[in-house]
Amino acid sequence: MRQLLPTPIDDPTDDQLLQAYAAAARPFVRFNFVSSLDGSAQLEGRSAALGSAADRRAFALQRRLADVILVGAGTVHAEGYSGPLVSEEDQQWRRDHGRSAHPVLAIVSRSLSIEPDAEVLRESPAEVLLFTTAAPDAAQRAAYPEHVQICRVPESGGGCDPEAIVQQLADRGLGFIHAEGGPRIFGQFSAANQVDSLCLSFSPRMVAGDGARIANDPREAVHEMQLNALFEEDSMLLADYRRAEVR
Numbered sequence: 001m002r003q004l005l006p007t008p009i010d011d012p013t014d015d016q017l018l019q020a021y022a023a024a025a026r027p028f029v030r031f032n033f034v035s036s037l038d039g040s041a042q043l044e045g046r047s048a049a050l051g052s053a054a055d056r057r058a059f060a061l062q063r064r065l066a067d068v069i070l071v072g073a074g075t076v077h078a079e080g081y082s083g084p085l086v087s088e089e090d091q092q093w094r095r096d097h098g099r100s101a102h103p104v105l106a107i108v109s110r111s112l113s114i115e116p117d118a119e120v121l122r123e124s125p126a127e128v129l130l131f132t133t134a135a136p137d138a139a140q141r142a143a144y145p146e147h148v149q150i151c152r153v154p155e156s157g158g159g160c161d162p163e164a165i166v167q168q169l170a171d172r173g174l175g176f177i178h179a180e181g182g183p184r185i186f187g188q189f190s191a192a193n194q195v196d197s198l199c200l201s202f203s204p205r206m207v208a209g210d211g212a213r214i215a216n217d218p219r220e221a222v223h224e225m226q227l228n229a230l231f232e233e234d235s236m237l238l239a240d241y242r243r244a245e246v247r
Contacts, residue, residue, distance in 0.1 A: 001054050005230040012231070017061050020229040021240060023197065026175030027166050030197040031186050032062060033214040037202060040211030041183060050203040054233035062199060064090045066103045066178035068129075068169055072185040073109035081105070082119040085126075102126035104174055108185055110159050112136060112150070116143040131160050131168075157219065159184065162192040187217025197242045198225065204235035 003009035009016060023030075034050045035041055043049035051059075063069060063086050071081060084102060086094070091101040105128045107114055112134040114121065121128055121144065128148045133155040141150055153164040169177055179185065189195050200214070225241040232238070 001057070001231055001233040003229070003231050005227060014061060017058065017231075018065060021058070021062055021065060021199070023176065023242075025196065027170040027177060028175060028196050029166060029177045029179060029189065029194055030062065030066075030199060031179045031181070031189070031195055032059060032199045033181060033186070034201040034203055035214055036205050036207045036211075038206045038208065039213055040207050040209060041214045042209075042211035043205075043207050050205065050207075051201070052203070052234060052236045054231070054236050054238060055201040055203075058199070058201070058231065058238050060087065060090060062178055063103065064093055065176060067099075067174040067176040068104040068106050068178070070106040070108065070165070070169075070177055070179040070185075072182050073107055073113050074184065075180065075182040076107055076114065076120055078182075080120070082123040083125070100126070103178070104129060104172075106131060106165070106169065106174075106177075108132075108160050108165065110134070110155070116145070116148075121145055121148050129169075131165050133160055157188050157191055157217065159188045162189040162194040166194055181214075183212050183214055183216035187215040187219075190215055190223065191217045191219040191221040193221065193223060195223070195243070197228070197240060199238070199240050202237040202239070 001012060003012045033041060034055055036050055069085055086102060095101055102125050104126050105124055108131045110133050112132040114130060130150045131153055136150060151168055154161045226244050227239060228242045229240040
């Protein structure tokens, strides 16, 4: 891997990558996506198929920095998320730096479609927060495992209000939010101006087809971003764009 910007570095270490991906501001909302050159966020129905070794390395290091990993229920259903979300090496790094071994998992499910016995809940080694606009009764809440909390937020734009989600996470001390989609969640957060960083990997492939784009929301919302860092490996470009006022 090469770091092209802001300072050229051949074969950057993990520490140098972590420094590039770090952020001083809190709360800080980062989204991570991979895209083909012709704009598809999917290959054979999954985003992971567009990735590379460099993309997976950067992705793991971004998770290492996170207080919480946030993902939509649709992405959980499509791509799993059961079990540990960080490696043993990353867990040790987090302990060494005064953090919990595992980041909290936050799942956005407007209709609370994640069942109490879902594998992603049963096998999570960390606390799980379920953000929903639904109003489960006491019996429904009690059906979920003890490490799972249901967090009700207002509805906005046909989904869970992004600003309320960020505020609730920040109130819990979970200020570094690493969001992994899917496109509907990203579109809602972008429309609500709740995106501080977009880490976008450009796969050196054109795939055509009808794969989804990385953001999906009927509302147009224009937010100027600046290139914070850029890396390259085997023609895969990995960019970190940030809001100008959040560096």
